[in-house]
Amino acid sequence: MTLTTERPVAKTPPATWRTRLQGPAVFATVAVLALVVAPLLLEPFRLGLLAKYLVYAIVALGIGLAWGQGGMLVLGQGVFFGLGGYAMGMHLKLVEAQGDLPDFMVWSGVEQLPALWEPFANPVFALAMVVLAPMALATALGALVFRQRVRGAYFAILTQALAAAFVILLIGQQGLTGGTNGLTNFFELFGQDLALDETQRVLYIVVAVVLGLLYLGARQLVNSRFGRLLVAVRDGEDRVRFLGYNPATVKTVTFAISAGMAGLAGALFVPVVGIISPALLGVVPSLELVVAVAVGGRFALAGAVLGAVVMGYAKTTFSEQFAGGWLYLQGALFILVMTLAPRGIAGLLRRRRKETR
Template structure:
């Protein structure tokens, strides 16, 4: 009952936010919701499946660039070229960009491209029984390689600057407060849907099998199941969630660049999940919002020190509160319930 009350309270707060926050603060909250969507996928893969995913920035970026490419083409001038291509001396739209003029293709790519990359990578890695620290290092290497690829293709990707200056999101004017509220509402709805899907997965048979793989992969294999398939499907779902978040991030923040997709941003996403609690979806969402809010608040005055603080916080949580804040709350509630039962018996 208490969890339902907390969920209802969160929904209420999200519903009243557009009417109580300034456009700037509402934009920040919408950005945090995007990170919360990624956090749900990380909690599914790491908390339930035991896969330490350190490269979610890749899938976040794939979704973001897919959406950004469509938005740039929809705002292109008479030459049909995005502004950065004109500045870079590109005279003809690259073949890679042409399909993204179609909104249906772009929306499909937001989901399918991250999902396909994760699916192929999962088949390759999990079939070879790569896990633990080796999988974490591999996912980090993927993030680093992705950033190098984006930076090195200035004429196609915008290089270090990425894709910027978006004024419209389909029919919504991003410079209008009403358009900003609409994009925020879309982010909130997507977060809710992603949360419900992940919750259904966890509570179902597949979720129980996923936890069994996390706790004893060899035992699951002995029982006739293929852990590689279970982990690949879960990894793919988490990548799709990250892609959706990246696509929403673009109209909300107005930029998608390599600086947002590398190893450090991927680690920051992981820290939020660890702080909130990777075993509880609501904890992961709350942790992502809390950590990113703290980053906004502290990095303005302590830009360099924030990274050290964040790293120290991650270590402290893993050592002293491995289940995160959600675990501390659950433990306190269980102790309180046990004390009440003991007093009743006495």
């Protein structure tokens, strides 16, 4: 079976001072827009929505890294998002309960705090778990699977099955996880009232800054030796192996990084949106983000971020106006993008830039 026929050719244009400044200039403009203009212009409700899109953009960045650069189609990022989200949610619940049991546990008849919950009362532990738990799971799965050279579609299917199993597990363990309802009713974060517009604005800034830093970090990674190796693994895993590298290690590390990003996004999602529940993490939400990355352009990290924001905005706007129509539109959009522009918006932009030059 031939796996990849389509290989983006890396044609770097000659680096004049204009092309060299273009990237940083765009980044700076976007940063000013996101950090200064948006908080000033948008009303709190819209700003909250934008914060949510940016949270999803963090997950998308991880998908762009794993799928676009590394060729690993990850269909279960919802799992890692969920691990981060639940770690954060558990901490907030415990702080609010102030030594008592969280409300939903009382409702489902749990009498003593489960041992799994206890350490999450400690903020440092909870914050560490936000990133470490997803990375540990991804490392374990990646090490087991990539070592055996399970890849491509097989890997995609496995991650999807993981997402399916994770959601069923969360729903089933009512007393431990809040079941279908998940964790909700959060009132404060590190002593700050979450209902205040001011808190939400600060949260938005935090999300935007985290996204910006992760983007810069991911770019640095892609441009490093490791990044070159990652792309090489995507395009010719066997050749990389023949050259003496171990593709399994490269892939596992990348998969773990993308999982860590998803976990961090999950933790930010909880105070921004105020809920974490199985419906947000399953097969469909995980796939939706992959779709967003495809629409934005999977081979460019900025494309992934752009795709998440655009698709998030489109979803809110269209499902407000006609609920069922959104699914048609999403399906149709997706078929069109995959058929006509497999490199997404970023690919289209890049092509235009080449033509106009």
